[in-house]
Amino acid sequence: MTYMEAILLGLIQGLTEFLPVSSSGHLAILSSVLGVETHGLTFEVLVHFGTLVAVFVVFKDDILNLLRNPFQKLSLLIIVGAIPTAIIGLTLEDTFEKMFASLQIIGFALLVTGALLWIAESIKNNNKGFKQMRYRDALIVGIVQGIAIIPGISRSGSTIAISLILGLDRKTAARYSFLLAIPVILGATLLKTKELITEPTFTGLYGPYLIGTIVAGLSGYVAIRVLLKFLQEGKLKYFSVYCWLLGMGLILLTTLN
Numbered sequence: 001m002t003y004m005e006a007i008l009l010g011l012i013q014g015l016t017e018f019l020p021v022s023s024s025g026h027l028a029i030l031s032s033v034l035g036v037e038t039h040g041l042t043f044e045v046l047v048h049f050g051t052l053v054a055v056f057v058v059f060k061d062d063i064l065n066l067l068r069n070p071f072q073k074l075s076l077l078i079i080v081g082a083i084p085t086a087i088i089g090l091t092l093e094d095t096f097e098k099m100f101a102s103l104q105i106i107g108f109a110l111l112v113t114g115a116l117l118w119i120a121e122s123i124k125n126n127n128k129g130f131k132q133m134r135y136r137d138a139l140i141v142g143i144v145q146g147i148a149i150i151p152g153i154s155r156s157g158s159t160i161a162i163s164l165i166l167g168l169d170r171k172t173a174a175r176y177s178f179l180l181a182i183p184v185i186l187g188a189t190l191l192k193t194k195e196l197i198t199e200p201t202f203t204g205l206y207g208p209y210l211i212g213t214i215v216a217g218l219s220g221y222v223a224i225r226v227l228l229k230f231l232q233e234g235k236l237k238y239f240s241v242y243c244w245l246l247g248m249g250l251i252l253l254t255t256l257n
Helices: 003-018 023-034 041-058 060-068 073-099 103-122 135-147 155-165 170-198 206-232 237-256
Strands: none
Touching: 003 023, 003 041, 003 155, 003 206, 023 041, 023 103, 041 060, 041 170, 041 206, 060 073, 060 170, 073 135, 073 170, 103 155, 103 237, 135 155, 135 170, 155 170, 170 206
């Protein structure tokens, strides 16, 4: 992987991680077009960690509040949501990793993402805050986040969408989606640490991977701000159309070939 390829992949990751269009799907598409080998989920984890820094910056007040008062309902909601995600990720990692090679699967998954966003935007009775949020809601969001490991299923898009469908207000849905990502990404990063150090083919790629991670963090910050603006203005359906067009394009491309 060259530095330019790492910058491009990091930029795509950062922008698409928080815009509800599937970062993993876009990385897989771009990798396929460029012929770039990203070592499966290893590069995915690194650039996700870069975008995690953007979450820390934007939601620093929430994070500091959790650190000062860890024994509160929000902390328990995050734990309940993180458990099913971790179980799904650990047990089905190999299955999900194989999907990165199939542009057709990614295409169909993008259609699902688009449908979720469209349905969520049509929900009008979403007025629950964290006080009204139930642990069952957190469990459902956590399961959806686990399924979103599938390339083409947007993590931010699917978790925000299901939160809106469950009745959470827009601000709460966004905050919970981003805060729930923190333990999951940190956990995945720790699990991959040994691989990053011992993987022979990874040696010599520290420079490009580091640059890609930094670019992902910076572009991720911009993407969060854009998503929050679109979410509050009720414009998630714009992303639905994008996902549908890209998804159908991939399906047609793979079918014709």
